Amino acid sequence: MPTITARDGTALHYEEAGSGTPILFVHEFGGDWRSWEPQMRYFTRRYRCITYSARGYPPSDVPTDPERYSQAIAVDDMVDVLDGLGIDRAHIVGLSMGGFATLHFGLRHPDRARSLVVAGAGYGAEKAYEDYFRGVSMEVARQFEELGAPVFAKVYAQAASRIVFQVKDPRGWEAFARELGEHSSIGSALTMRGVQARRPSIYDLEAELRTMTAPTLVVVGDEDDHCLQPGIFMKKTIPASGLLVLPKTGHTLNIEEPALFNQFVSDFLATVEQDKWPPRDPRSLPGEIMKTS
Known part of the structure; x- marks a missing residue:
C-alpha cells in the first residue's frame, strides 16, 4: 500500500487517481480514506484526487503516544501528504474533523x-x-478503549445527526457503520482525546477567519443541528465564502447525498478556477434591509 512518511515518522496511507489540478480529501472522525469513494470516482474525471487515512486510522500508523495527536499535527500531516506527492497547491475538501482541519x-x-x-x-x-462536547468526547474515547471499535461502532453510528442517513439509505449507512467498526480502537480513542476534545472553537478563530483569503464553500445538512449555526457564523465571517445547506440531510454529507455534494462542489471548484469567487462586495451590508438614500 502506498504511504507517505509524516515529519515525525508516522506512515500515512494514501490513494490517488486522475490528473489535473489536485484535490486533497480529508475524512471525518467516523470515516477513513474509503469515505471519499463517491468523490474519487466522480472528480477524477477532471482532477488529480488524493485521499488518505489520518494517523490512528489503519492502514496508516497508529501512534500510541497521546502527544502525537492534535489539531496542529493533523494540519501538518496534510502538508506532508502534499509535499510527499510534490504538490504545491491544491483544493482542500474536508468533512467534520476533516472540515476543521481544512479550516486550520x-x-x-x-x-x-x-x-x-x-x-x-x-x-x-x-x-x-x-x-458538554469535551466531556462527551472523553466518554466516547473511553468506550472505544473499553468496548472496542467493533462493538462501540454500533452505538456511535446511530448518533442523532446520522439517523437521517440510516433512514433514507440503509445500505449506505450499514457500509459506513461496518467500516467504522473496522477502525483501530486505540487510534479512535487517541484521536478523540487529542484532536476532537482539544481543538479550539470556530468562534475563537473569528479574528483570523476575517482575514482568510481562500475561496471557501461551507456545507451543512439542515438536520445536522450543531453545525448549522457555526456554518452561518463562518459564512458571515470568512470574506470569500458561500454557504450551502442540503435539505433533509445529516452529518455524513458526502456519502449521504453524493450527487448533490458532487454537483455543488464541482460548480464551486470550476468557479474558483475561473477567478469568479471573490470576497463579498462591501456594498452588500448585512445590516441594511432596504435602500432609502
Missing part, C-alpha cells in the same frame, strides 16, 4: 490552498455546548 489549513497555509470546502464542521464550536 486555510489559516496556516493560505499559499497552499486553491480553495477550501468546509463540510459538516461545528461540533464543539457552539459556546453553550463547549464543555
